[in-house]
Amino acid sequence: MQLFSRFSLLLSLASLWVARAQVISAGTTVQLGSNYYFVPGTPVASLKLTENASALGQLQTLGGNGTAPFIAFSFITSTVSSFSVSDLQNITSTWSSIDDVWTPSFLEGIYLSFNGSGNAVSGLMAGNGTSIVISSESFSGGVSLTATIPPGPYFVSPFTGQIFEAWLLYNDEQQSFVYGTIPDGKGGFQQLSAHIPGAATESVAVPSRLYFTPTAQQPLAGARIGTAPSIQRLIDGGAIIVGKTKASQFANGETATDDWVDYHSPYNPRGDGYQDGSSSSTGSGTAIAAYPWLDYAVGSDTGGSMRGPAGVNGAYGNRPSHGAVDLTDVMPLSPEMDTAGIFARDAKSWLTAGTWWYENFTTFTQFPKTILFPVDEWGSSFLTNPPKNGTANFIFNAFIEQLEGFLNTTRTEINLTTMWNATSPLIANVSNPPPPLRENLNLTYEALISIDQVQLVADPFIALYQETFSGQAPFIDPAPLTRIDAITNKTVFMNWFQDTVLNGTDPTTCSPAIYLYPQSDGSTLYRNLYISPPTPPFGFGAGRIASFTGVPDMVVPIGELPYNSTITNTTEALPVTISFLAQMNCDLMLFNLFAALADAGILKPVFTGQSLFSLAPIEE
Ligand SMILES: *[C@@H]1O[C@H](CO)[C@@H](O)[C@H](O)[C@H]1NC(C)=O
Ligand SMILES: *[C@@H]1O[C@H](CO)[C@@H](O)[C@H](O)[C@H]1NC(C)=O
Ligand SMILES: *[C@@H]1O[C@H](CO)[C@@H](O)[C@H](O)[C@H]1NC(C)=O
Ligand SMILES: *[C@@H]1O[C@H](CO)[C@@H](O)[C@H](O)[C@H]1NC(C)=O
Ligand SMILES: *[C@@H]1O[C@H](CO)[C@@H](O)[C@H](O)[C@H]1NC(C)=O
Ligand SMILES: *[C@@H]1O[C@H](CO)[C@@H](O)[C@H](O)[C@H]1NC(C)=O
Ligand SMILES: *[C@@H]1O[C@H](CO)[C@@H](O)[C@H](O)[C@H]1NC(C)=O
Ligand SMILES: *[C@@H]1O[C@H](CO)[C@@H](O)[C@H](O)[C@H]1NC(C)=O
Ligand SMILES: *[C@@H]1O[C@H](CO)[C@@H](O)[C@H](O)[C@H]1NC(C)=O
Ligand SMILES: *[C@@H]1O[C@H](CO)[C@@H](O)[C@H](O)[C@H]1NC(C)=O
Ligand SMILES: *[C@@H]1O[C@H](CO)[C@@H](O)[C@H](O)[C@H]1NC(C)=O
Ligand SMILES: *[C@@H]1O[C@H](CO)[C@@H](O)[C@H](O)[C@H]1NC(C)=O
Numbered sequence: 001m002q003l004f005s006r007f008s009l010l011l012s013l014a015s016l017w018v019a020r021a022q023v024i025s026a027g028t029t030v031q032l033g034s035n036y037y038f039v040p041g042t043p044v045a046s047l048k049l050t051e052n053a054s055a056l057g058q059l060q061t062l063g064g065n066g067t068a069p070f071i072a073f074s075f076i077t078s079t080v081s082s083f084s085v086s087d088l089q090n091i092t093s094t095w096s097s098i099d100d101v102w103t104p105s106f107l108e109g110i111y112l113s114f115n116g117s118g119n120a121v122s123g124l125m126a127g128n129g130t131s132i133v134i135s136s137e138s139f140s141g142g143v144s145l146t147a148t149i150p151p152g153p154y155f156v157s158p159f160t161g162q163i164f165e166a167w168l169l170y171n172d173e174q175q176s177f178v179y180g181t182i183p184d185g186k187g188g189f190q191q192l193s194a195h196i197p198g199a200a201t202e203s204v205a206v207p208s209r210l211y212f213t214p215t216a217q218q219p220l221a222g223a224r225i226g227t228a229p230s231i232q233r234l235i236d237g238g239a240i241i242v243g244k245t246k247a248s249q250f251a252n253g254e255t256a257t258d259d260w261v262d263y264h265s266p267y268n269p270r271g272d273g274y275q276d277g278s279s280s281s282t283g284s285g286t287a288i289a290a291y292p293w294l295d296y297a298v299g300s301d302t303g304g305s306m307r308g309p310a311g312v313n314g315a316y317g318n319r320p321s322h323g324a325v326d327l328t329d330v331m332p333l334s335p336e337m338d339t340a341g342i343f344a345r346d347a348k349s350w351l352t353a354g355t356w357w358y359e360n361f362t363t364f365t366q367f368p369k370t371i372l373f374p375v376d377e378w379g380s381s382f383l384t385n386p387p388k389n390g391t392a393n394f395i396f397n398a399f400i401e402q403l404e405g406f407l408n409t410t411r412t413e414i415n416l417t418t419m420w421n422a423t424s425p426l427i428a429n430v431s432n433p434p435p436p437l438r439e440n441l442n443l444t445y446e447a448l449i450s451i452d453q454v455q456l457v458a459d460p461f462i463a464l465y466q467e468t469f470s471g472q473a474p475f476i477d478p479a480p481l482t483r484i485d486a487i488t489n490k491t492v493f494m495n496w497f498q499d500t501v502l503n504g505t506d507p508t509t510c511s512p513a514i515y516l517y518p519q520s521d522g523s524t525l526y527r528n529l530y531i532s533p534p535t536p537p538f539g540f541g542a543g544r545i546a547s548f549t550g551v552p553d554m555v556v557p558i559g560e561l562p563y564n565s566t567i568t569n570t571t572e573a574l575p576v577t578i579s580f581l582a583q584m585n586c587d588l589m590l591f592n593l594f595a596a597l598a599d600a601g602i603l604k605p606v607f608t609g610q611s612l613f614s615l616a617p618i619e620e
Contacts, residue, residue: 032106036169037166039155045148045163047156049143052142071132074107076151083124084123108129150212153166176286179244180243204226223240224240226242226288233359247281253303256277269610270572271610279308281298281343284299284309285309289608300341301319301339304543317554318342320358321361322550327339337547337548345607347556354587355588358587361585372411392561395559396578414501423500425492441489441540447485448483459487497548498584518542551581552581552586554580556578560575560611560613
């Protein structure tokens with residue numbers, strides 16, 4: 001009984017609410033030509049139609065007296081005195097080449113902002129499907145706007161004159177995104193409510209590129225970025241967050257398909273399309289390799305979460321120096337090793353984003369003369385038998401030869417294992433010889449990621465204890481002691497690698513040396529194979545160096561290797577990529593080196609889709 005009366009009270013409150021509620025647009029999905037667009041709920045400006053009854057009447061007639069919610073318009077700004085059809089052609093051909101959102105269908109209406117004579121305006125209506133031309137000054141008295149808006153495609157309400165931006169909807173075929181996002185109008189972002197009718201996957205909306213002009217203050221203006229954490233610095237730089245991409249659970253290493261239980265693993269677009277996309281920044285790596293409409297994607301890297309996806313998806317992707325980005329509010333895996341990197345498809349735009357994001361680093365435009373070539377990562381056969389054409393090593397070697405030519409130097413072979421044995425600081429302290437490199441660091445990574453408290457709790461506690469008790473160490477249980485061991489082992493290796501292997505710093509090139517190792521070699525990892533259960537991440541290899549030492553590790557695509565696909569029964573190709581290490585905080589030297597290598601034609605932009613270099617990009 002009591003329950004019932006409470007229920008009816010709720011009902012009456014609800015009807016009161018309904019009676020007062022207004023319908024507020026959360027945006028609309030419209031079709032124009034063969035494209036679907038999202039029209040945001042909030043206008044960016046309005047035509048002052050009350051200024052011009054003739055324009056109002058024409059618009060309303062064109063709007064079918066209420067049947068058409070929007071008219072597609074091109075907003076054009078010009079300073080010429082008499083705007084002609086050829087001026088229009090000039091502008092629209094530029095727009096076609098730089099923007100995927102504007103299409104000739106937006107010539108249904110033209111709004112022309114200029115100061116000249118209106119006589120030529122009527123000529124614009126010849127052909128082209130243009131039904132109405134409104135000009136700021138000269139057309140029957142002109143119509144002005146309530147706010148200044150950038151040139152480009154818009155949707156105009158024929159009744160209110162409200163002007164809305166045009167956001168083109170794309171399908172997320174690779175299943176890289178959790179969802180698309182749009183600005184919420186309050187400085188934040190909200191989930192995109194629109195969906196391409198009939199599409200089986202999420203939709204992502206992108207605004208016209210014509211709305212944005214990059215400047216020194218906003219070098220990323222209009223750049224479309226898919227992102228996992230929220231990254232204010234990139235937004236401040238003008239980047240448009242278009243969606244949230246998928247990561248493996250807790251940013252751990254997971255292999256498609258078995259390990260991905262909550263989300264289906266995003267699809268690597270390369271080769272036959274059925275290869276593993278690596279983890280944990282899988283959605284970002286697959287999206288940048290697949291979608292020509294996306295400019296950048298970001299992700300985190302603790303033990304390879306940027307480098308792995310960059311490698312197998314064939315993209316530019318970096319693990320920056322530790323501490324390069326403030327990771328407040330980003331989910332930690334191991335604060336001693338967590339970093340945030342950025343994916344791009346060419347060295348030049350990668351440089352723009354890196355220079356903006358890693359704001360506190362000094363730029364270096366002279367490059368090291370020492371190329372360290374660790375034979376224990378490359379294999380000694382690489383040197384004794386020059387690699388054969390048709391192998392990944394052939395691609396690696398050809399690239400390193402070009403790099404040698406560019407830097408006017410030759411590679412310096414080192415064996416990291418032998419070097420450690422000969423010069424490790426542990427020789428004097430612990431034993432002689434020191435514990436072998438790969439055994440010494442075998443458990444370190446796993447121990448570090450198993451517990452965050454080392455840095456957050458244990459370190460401050462031990463420091464305070466020692467300060468209080470004249471330098472004495474506290475008793476620590478065996479289990480936590482392993483983690484503390486891990487920090488010690490990491491620190492010893494870090495100092496040795498930075499000081500002895502990379503040989504400190506250099507005033508002109510930042511890093512005395514660069515250190516090369518193979519990142520991906522065109523191997524297959526089919527996503528339809530049943531895999532063995534996951535194991536803890538033991539072991540030490542070149543990929544751990546940056547995690548342990550804080551130095552940048554940047555992955556660049558250099559070629560692709562053919563293979564016979566068991567999926568398509570044809571010859572496909574998979575990415576070959578190489579990793580560059582340099583001294584800590586020398587990230588911008590590497591970014592500049594890659595841009596210079598791009599200018600020299602040694603590094604090339606990658607296409608989206610099946611093939612990095614040999615095929616045309618996927619048609620949208
Ligand atoms: C719109 O209404 C006007 C005046 O009522 C009428 O002349 C015109 O034919 C109508 N247009 C359409 C497309 O229905
Ligand atoms: C407009 O139509 C004319 C003739 O059909 C054509 O030559 C011209 O290229 C079109 N202009 C634009 C901007 O599309
Ligand atoms: C075309 O437009 C560009 C600017 O967008 C301008 O620099 C150029 O002079 C124009 N060309 C012609 C033929 O009008
Ligand atoms: C970079 O420098 C600025 C200004 O000193 C500072 O506010 C910011 O926290 C620094 N960023 C990082 C990641 O250290
Ligand atoms: C590197 O050195 C280790 C130990 O000194 C040795 O076992 C290994 O064969 C060497 N690797 C190469 C490729 O020479
Ligand atoms: C390697 O082989 C490919 C095709 O088999 C050929 O096009 C290319 O010229 C060869 N490269 C060299 C350096 O011999
Ligand atoms: C390359 O290095 C050699 C030897 O150090 C030097 O003689 C030569 O001038 C250098 N060439 C260039 C282009 O820097
Ligand atoms: C390590 O160095 C010692 C000499 O300090 C040498 O006897 C031993 O063979 C070296 N081990 C390896 C694996 O290079
Ligand atoms: C690393 O540790 C694992 C797990 O204890 C062990 O199976 C493996 O043999 C170790 N490898 C090395 C090189 O010490
Ligand atoms: C640290 O190094 C010591 C000495 O080589 C080794 O016994 C220990 O297993 C290592 N522990 C970790 C967690 O790296
Ligand atoms: C390390 O740098 C110093 C100069 O700082 C130089 O004298 C020395 O030769 C370098 N060592 C190596 C191994 O390159
Ligand atoms: C693919 O298979 C054909 C036929 O067996 C063989 O000739 C060719 O070398 C293979 N290509 C690759 C890249 O393995």
